[in-house]
Amino acid sequence: MKLTQIELLEISQEISKSFMPKISNDLPKLTLMSVAPLHLYAYWNLGSHKSVPQQKNNTQELTLRIYSEADKNNYLSKGYEEFPINRTNPQQDIFLAMPSDTNSYRASLGTDNHQDVIADSNFAQLPLAQTPVFQLKADSPSFTKPSYKEIKISAYHNNSGLGIK
Amino acid sequence: MTHGFLSIILHAHLPYVRHPEHESFLEENWLFEAITECYIPLIGVLDRLQDDKVPYRLTLSLSPTLISMLRDELLQARYLKHCHQCLELAEKEIIRTRKQPEFQKLARLYRRFYKKTLAIYQDQYHCDLLIAFKKHHAAGTLELISCAATHGLLPLLNISEIAIRNQINIGIKTFKDNLGFLPSGFWLPECAYYPGIELLLAEAGINYFFVDSHGIMNASQTPRNGVYAPLDCGNGVIAFARDPESSKQVWSSQEGYPGDHDYREYYKDIGFDLDLDYIAPYILDGDIRINTGIKYYRVTGKDLPKEIYSPKKARAKALQHAQNFINKRQQQFINLNTTMDRTPIIVAPYDAELFGHWWFEGPQWLECVLRLASQPSNGIKTISCSDYLLQQSDHQVATPSASTWGDQGYFSYWINETNNWIYPLLHKAEAEMEQLVLDIKDLSISSLQKRALNQAARNILLAQASDWPFIMKSETSTDYAKKRITDHLARFNYLHDSIRKNNIDDRYLTALERMDNIFPTINFWDYLPTVK
Numbered sequence: 001m002k003l004t005q006i007e008l009l010e011i012s013q014e015i016s017k018s019f020m021p022k023i024s025n026d027l028p029k030l031t032l033m034s035v036a037p038l039h040l041y042a043y044w045n046l047g048s049h050k051s052v053p054q055q056k057n058n059t060q061e062l063t064l065r066i067y068s069e070a071d072k073n074n075y076l077s078k079g080y081e082e083f084p085i086n087r088t089n090p091q092q093d094i095f096l097a098m099p100s101d102t103n104s105y106r107a108s109l110g111t112d113n114h115q116d117v118i119a120d121s122n123f124a125q126l127p128l129a130q131t132p133v134f135q136l137k138a139d140s141p142s143f144t145k146p147s148y149k150e151i152k153i154s155a156y157h158n159n160s161g162l163g164i165k
Numbered sequence: 166m167t168h169g170f171l172s173i174i175l176h177a178h179l180p181y182v183r184h185p186e187h188e189s190f191l192e193e194n195w196l197f198e199a200i201t202e203c204y205i206p207l208i209g210v211l212d213r214l215q216d217d218k219v220p221y222r223l224t225l226s227l228s229p230t231l232i233s234m235l236r237d238e239l240l241q242a243r244y245l246k247h248c249h250q251c252l253e254l255a256e257k258e259i260i261r262t263r264k265q266p267e268f269q270k271l272a273r274l275y276r277r278f279y280k281k282t283l284a285i286y287q288d289q290y291h292c293d294l295l296i297a298f299k300k301h302h303a304a305g306t307l308e309l310i311s312c313a314a315t316h317g318l319l320p321l322l323n324i325s326e327i328a329i330r331n332q333i334n335i336g337i338k339t340f341k342d343n344l345g346f347l348p349s350g351f352w353l354p355e356c357a358y359y360p361g362i363e364l365l366l367a368e369a370g371i372n373y374f375f376v377d378s379h380g381i382m383n384a385s386q387t388p389r390n391g392v393y394a395p396l397d398c399g400n401g402v403i404a405f406a407r408d409p410e411s412s413k414q415v416w417s418s419q420e421g422y423p424g425d426h427d428y429r430e431y432y433k434d435i436g437f438d439l440d441l442d443y444i445a446p447y448i449l450d451g452d453i454r455i456n457t458g459i460k461y462y463r464v465t466g467k468d469l470p471k472e473i474y475s476p477k478k479a480r481a482k483a484l485q486h487a488q489n490f491i492n493k494r495q496q497q498f499i500n501l502n503t504t505m506d507r508t509p510i511i512v513a514p515y516d517a518e519l520f521g522h523w524w525f526e527g528p529q530w531l532e533c534v535l536r537l538a539s540q541p542s543n544g545i546k547t548i549s550c551s552d553y554l555l556q557q558s559d560h561q562v563a564t565p566s567a568s569t570w571g572d573q574g575y576f577s578y579w580i581n582e583t584n585n586w587i588y589p590l591l592h593k594a595e596a597e598m599e600q601l602v603l604d605i606k607d608l609s610i611s612s613l614q615k616r617a618l619n620q621a622a623r624n625i626l627l628a629q630a631s632d633w634p635f636i637m638k639s640e641t642s643t644d645y646a647k648k649r650i651t652d653h654l655a656r657f658n659y660l661h662d663s664i665r666k667n668n669i670d671d672r673y674l675t676a677l678e679r680m681d682n683i684f685p686t687i688n689f690w691d692y693l694p695t696v697k
Contacts, residue, residue, distance in 0.1 A: 001675045008186035011676040012652070019662065021590045021654035031324060031592060034359070034567060036575035043589050091585060122324060125360060127567035127575055128383040 023090075030119035032066075032107045037129035038099060040066065042107055043091040044119060062087060062118075065108050068100030069123065085109070096126075103128060168544035169498035170510040170553060172405070173534070174375065176352050177204070177517035178228035178316055180632035180649075181683055185239055191449055192645060196234050197247040198458065200294070203521040204235075205282050206528040208290075208297040211307060214535060221306055221535040222547045225298060225517065226352035228312040229339035230630070232295065233683045236343060241292040248286065251458055252279040254447045258435070258459060261443070267473050268461055274476060275459050299344060308549035310350035311340035314684070317629035318579045320359040320567060324592045327599055328629070329362065331691050333369050335626065335684060342686060349551045350374065354631050355579070356407070356514075356570035360385075363398035363564075373403040373550045375514055380568035381406035389561055393501050393509035395550075397560040404565045405550050410497060411513040414490055422486040423524035426464050427478045431523045433462040433471055460525075483526040487533030494538075494545055510553055514570075583643075584634035587650055591629055594657050598625050601661060602692040616678065617669045618689035621660040623681050625692075628653035656681070 003011075028047035035041050042064060062085040083094055096105075107121040108114065179199055184190035207225075214221055234240050258272035290296045301307035313319060314335040322328040333351070341347050351371040353362070358376045366374060378392045381404065388396060392406035415421055422428075436448050436457040445451040462471035463479070494511055501509040520527030538545045571578045580588065598621060610618070628650050636646035656677055663669045 001672065003672070003676055003679065005186055005188065008676050008680060011673055012186050012680060015659045015673070015677075016648075016652050016655045019655040019658035021594070021651055021658060023589050024593060031589070033321060033324075033580065033588065034576065035580055036573060036577050039575075039577070041580055041585060041588075043585075091589075125567065 028109075028119040030107055030109045030121040032105065032121035032124040034124045034126050035093070037127050038096040040094040040096065040105060040107075040124055040126065041091070042094060042121065044109055045090065046118060062109065062111055063114065064092065064094070065110065065114055066094060066096065067106050067108070069102040069104035069106065099126070166544060167508065167546045168495065168502060169508060169546075170548040171494055171538055171545050172222075172224065172510055172512045172548050172550055172553065173531070174224040174226060174352075174512065174514040175207070175517035175520070176226040176228075176312070176514060177231055178226075178312065178354075179231050179234065179518070180630050181230040181234060181315065181627060183234060183237060183240055183682075185679055189243065191455070192642075193240065193243060194247070194455075196240060197244050198456075198522065199518050200244055200286070201248065201251065201279075201282050201458065202525070203518050203528075204294055205285050206521045207517065207531075208285060208294065210528050210532040210535075211297070211301045213532065215301065215304060215306065219536055219539045221539050222308065222549045222552060223306065223535065224308045224310060224350065224549045226310045226312050226350070227298065227340065227344075228316050228352075229314050229336045230316060230683065232339055232343045235294050237682070245283075245287065245292070248279060248283050250447060252276065252283065254457055254459060255279055271461050271474060271476075272459070295343060302344070308350070308551055309340075309344060309348060310352055311337050311348040312352040313354050314339065315626045315630040316354040316632060317626070318354055318357050318569075318576065318631040318634070319362060320357050320576055321580055321588060322591070322595070322629055323359060325595050325599065326365070327692060327694060328595045330365050330368075331622075331626070332629065333365055333371075334691065335687060337369050337371075338686065339684060356380070356568070357576065357631075358404070358565055358569075359567045360564045363400055363402040363404070367400050367402045371402060372554060373405060375405050375407065375512065376565050377407050377568050377570040377574060378409050379574055380404070380565040383566035383568070384563040385566075386561065386563035388563065390505050390507070390509070393505060393511065394507060394557075395510070395553075395560055396565060397562045398564055399562050403550070403554060403560060405510070405512045407514055407570060408511045410493065411490070411511055412515075414493065415515060415519070422530065423519075423527070424464060425482055425486070426466050427475070427482040428464050429460055429474050429479060429525040430462045430464045430471055431460070431525075433460055435459045435461070479526050480529060483529040484533050487530050487537055490530075490534055491537045491543055491545065495543065498544065507557060510548065512550070578638050579631060579634045581638060583640070584637040587634060590650070590654055594625055594628065594654055597661055598622065598657070598692050599694050601664065602689055603694055606693060613669050613671060613674070614664060615689070617660050617664050617674055619687050620674060620677050620681070621657050621664070622687050622689045622692060623684055624653045624657040624660065627681060627683065628657065653681075
């Protein structure tokens with residue numbers, strides 16, 4: 001099948017415009033990710049769970065609880081840290097106060113002191129941090145950035161935006 | 166007598182950038198410049214060492230995206246055009262600098278450089294640089310290893326084990342399809358490790374991989390020999406650690422070699438310095454200044470007027486720095502041998518694109534290091550990690566800690582306020598792909614549907630590249646990085662939708678196959694979840 005450069009471009013542009021990626025909100029879902037020692041990142045969809053306040057003026061507090069692996073079956077124990085949630089932003093960085101023995105964590109999203117749990121997350125294993133990180137990959141001579149890509153791009157893109165000729 | 170082993174690893178990677186929908190495309194120059202300044206000079210080093218029968222071992226990791234681009238006919242043709250343009254500019258420079266003999270000498274050097282580049286690329290290796298790497302692998306001097314399919318940052322994709330398995334297995338398959346053998350080692354993109362990945366590496370037949378120093382130092386057991394002996398992850402897969410000292414000598418802004426005042430200055434390029442009318446044919450759209458590759462100045466020193474580059478002085482400095490590097494390793498080995506229960510191995514991994522691009526003299530330095538290390542009196546033996554594992558079979562068993570070699574040592578460069586929006590989208594697309602394959606597993610699949618499913622899988626992988634969040638964080642080409650992620654996810658959404666609705670348009674599918682032609686032997690069934 002023959003396709004010209006212009007046809008390829010038109011198809012590419014049409015698909016990009018019509019099928020932009022979107023977050024789905026059909027089912028409640030909570031995902032937990034490891035970022036750095038004591039640093040987790042969570043994102044969620046609230047879906048249409050009965051406990052999820054749909055009205056903007058609803059003041060019922062949503063919270064995120066982080067459990068260490070050892071406490072996974074005991075929501076009401078004190079083996080968790082709790083974080084209030086910003087309703088308008090379905091994602092959050094979480095900085096834990098203390099590491100647990102296992103360093104493996106799970107989260108849940110809930111209301112009403114977590115009597116109603118909207119979503120549970122996967123497990124996320126945090127890195128250990130007993131030894132300081134050796135920091136040289138991000139440090140290079142007389143240049144502000146270390147890597148080939150960074151330097152190359154900064155040189156190329158001072159003015160050029162997308163760089164399409 | 167060998168006092169210690171030195172394993173130098175170059176990791177060669179560029180993201181997949183190929184735009185047949187445009188006549189030319191600026192970001193394709195990343196590959197073209199890397200070919201000119203890094204890969205061909207590296208091949209030159211290897212060829213000279215072979216001609217001189219220097220005994221050495223070097224390891225080169227080739228990412229599957231780079232392998233695919235180096236074999237791509239469109240990019241090969243565009244590279245030739247680019248290289249001829251560089252040569253034309255060098256010739257024009259010889260005329261322009263006729264009254265400035267020092268500059269003209271350099272312009273002549275650039276002309277020789279581009280002529281030689283063309284001769285190596287076109288005449289010697291017929292536009293396929295993998296031939297050169299295979300030749301040196303076959304000669305037993307170069308160990309080639311593989312990497313994840315699109316250089317995905319695996320710990321951040323680990324919401325799905327299938328995603329990790331496919332990044333690993335498709336990467337290895339691409340390597341084997343193009344190089345003809347299975348790699349023993351695997352470069353984890355950005356050295357990003359999480360406990361458990363060794364199980365998937367073992368499943369794929371991998372013997373070893375690399376982590377940063379703190380990945381070993383924070384392992385589940387205190388490493389008896391620090392970073393100078395590898396760890397067995399418990400399943401026979403071996404983790405080698407980066408040595409901080411040898412890294413510092415190359416990477417550090419304070420002590421690193423590339424910042425030496427005699428080396429060529431990267432930022433003073435005639436693309437930015439000369440009159441627009443003169444340089445217009447060689448820059449973007451005739452009016453947007455970009456690097457041309459022709460640079461006449463040396464680093465000189467902070468806040469000083471730049472002085473003209475002297476290749477002779479720079480060559481002497483590269484040799485001096487190579488000798489210094491070897492001396493430092495010798496000293497390290499003397500110290501290590503007093504405490505270690507085995508011969509130490511210093512693992513020194515670097516980005517391959519460091520050598521020749523921003524450190525123009527890097528390939529010369531590397532050649533000198535390999536030549537010096539080959540002299541038996543130095544007590545150093547260059548080795549690949551496969552060689553080491555043949556000599557040393559008992560290893561301490563411990564699990565490394567999650568880590569990367571990036572800024573801060575963990576994952577924060579790839580997940581932060583500039584780029585964290587991509588992960589819900591990437592994870593969602595991966596889950597939808599797996600669900601789609603599960604849903605059709607008992608159905609008869611037409612050839613058109615098979616093509617669409619394979620194309621959907623290609624777009625999942627291309628969206629997962631670690632380069633896009635990296636660029637967003639570095640705030641250099643964020644528009645392009647965002648566009649690449651959203652375009653690949655949009656293409657996936659389109660294909661997913663048309664497969665589900667059974668209305669695949671052959672013309673549209675063909676267009677997508679032409680634009681994203683990577684991984685020709687991909688098999689969508691690899692996304693089928695295991696029924697538990």
